[in-house]
Amino acid sequence: MNPVIETQRLTMRFRGCDALTDVNLRVEPGTVFALLGENGAGKTTMIRILAGYQKPTSGSATVCGVDPGSDPLGVRRQIGYVSDAPALYDWMTVAEIGWFAASFYDVPFLDPYLESVRRYGLPEDRKIKHLSKGQRAKVALSLSLAHAPQLLILDEPTSGLDPMVRREFLESMIDLAATGRTVFLSSHQISEVERVADTIAIVHQGRLRLCKPLAELKDSVTEIVVALDDPLVGLPALPSPAELLTEESFGRQRRMVVQDLPASALPLLREATGVLDVQQRQLTLEEIFIAATKGSLGPIADHAVTREEVL
Numbered sequence: 001m002n003p004v005i006e007t008q009r010l011t012m013r014f015r016g017c018d019a020l021t022d023v024n025l026r027v028e029p030g031t032v033f034a035l036l037g038e039n040g041a042g043k044t045t046m047i048r049i050l051a052g053y054q055k056p057t058s059g060s061a062t063v064c065g066v067d068p069g070s071d072p073l074g075v076r077r078q079i080g081y082v083s084d085a086p087a088l089y090d091w092m093t094v095a096e097i098g099w100f101a102a103s104f105y106d107v108p109f110l111d112p113y114l115e116s117v118r119r120y121g122l123p124e125d126r127k128i129k130h131l132s133k134g135q136r137a138k139v140a141l142s143l144s145l146a147h148a149p150q151l152l153i154l155d156e157p158t159s160g161l162d163p164m165v166r167r168e169f170l171e172s173m174i175d176l177a178a179t180g181r182t183v184f185l186s187s188h189q190i191s192e193v194e195r196v197a198d199t200i201a202i203v204h205q206g207r208l209r210l211c212k213p214l215a216e217l218k219d220s221v222t223e224i225v226v227a228l229d230d231p232l233v234g235l236p237a238l239p240s241p242a243e244l245l246t247e248e249s250f251g252r253q254r255r256m257v258v259q260d261l262p263a264s265a266l267p268l269l270r271e272a273t274g275v276l277d278v279q280q281r282q283l284t285l286e287e288i289f290i291a292a293t294k295g296s297l298g299p300i301a302d303h304a305v306t307r308e309e310v311l
């Protein structure tokens, strides 16, 4: 099946800033795809390129079969998009902005929009400028969904929403994916994303660090804590295809977070000179995110082996 979104070596340079570098992404239809990254990682830049609001410096993107750089309107007709700061005409009422937006589409728009507005309990005759932040977010979401797009691109969709509405909204994303639509969202809310996303991509300083289906990601990234008889002991290189995400030392303990660790790695480490013990543990998505973006998970947790336990 053709991907809904595909990018190849997508790169965006601003003056004095590499916002995205060589990002290759593939988003399958009918999935909820979450883009995670710290502040300034490049999420909004990526989303603006996909929605046709920004042309990349180099590389290519295809969204619903269209190049957003050369046909931004063609892309926007096919997608629903909510930016991180939706620009709504403030002087219009909630109902008026629906009528206005409906004029851009030749598919049913106003009825589904008003249905969504009522479901969110929004006051139809109140001006946008008098709405709260969360209410404005709900208007933006209602507008983005009304034309039943095959792809929804959402930049931080739940910021400003209260916990009940956040939950309701994220669950509705799963329902959308179940009907074959695709949801591409960026977020900082790792625990929320974990509940709804099929695939997770983690960007760090403009580069794609990890991108996998959620379950596969959690299975493939592992923490190894090695107890050493001397802090200066050198460990053997990890066998291929292992990729070291982080490595830290805490006294006589060495912690590594590794992706795609082959089974042969643990015996190799256990038999290495100066190694007293090796413990392995699966990580939560939040820990994987921290390892991929900040490098340090902080002090080794209680569950990890201590030298005293080994001796």
Ligand SMILES: Nc1ncnc2c1ncn2[C@@H]1O[C@H](COP(=O)(O)OP(=O)(O)OP(=O)(O)O)[C@@H](O)[C@H]1O
Pocket (backbone or CB within 6 Å): 014, 015, 017, 018, 019, 037, 038, 039, 040, 041, 042, 043, 044, 045, 046, 084
């Ligand atoms: N128009 C611009 N001119 C110069 N630099 C820019 C521009 N737009 C974004 N940047 C820079 O590109 C980098 C990525 O920004 P971006 O907004 O994509 O990050 P983000 O991951 O969405 O962050 P946040 O989570 O804080 O919203 C940042 O360093 C930002 O300062």
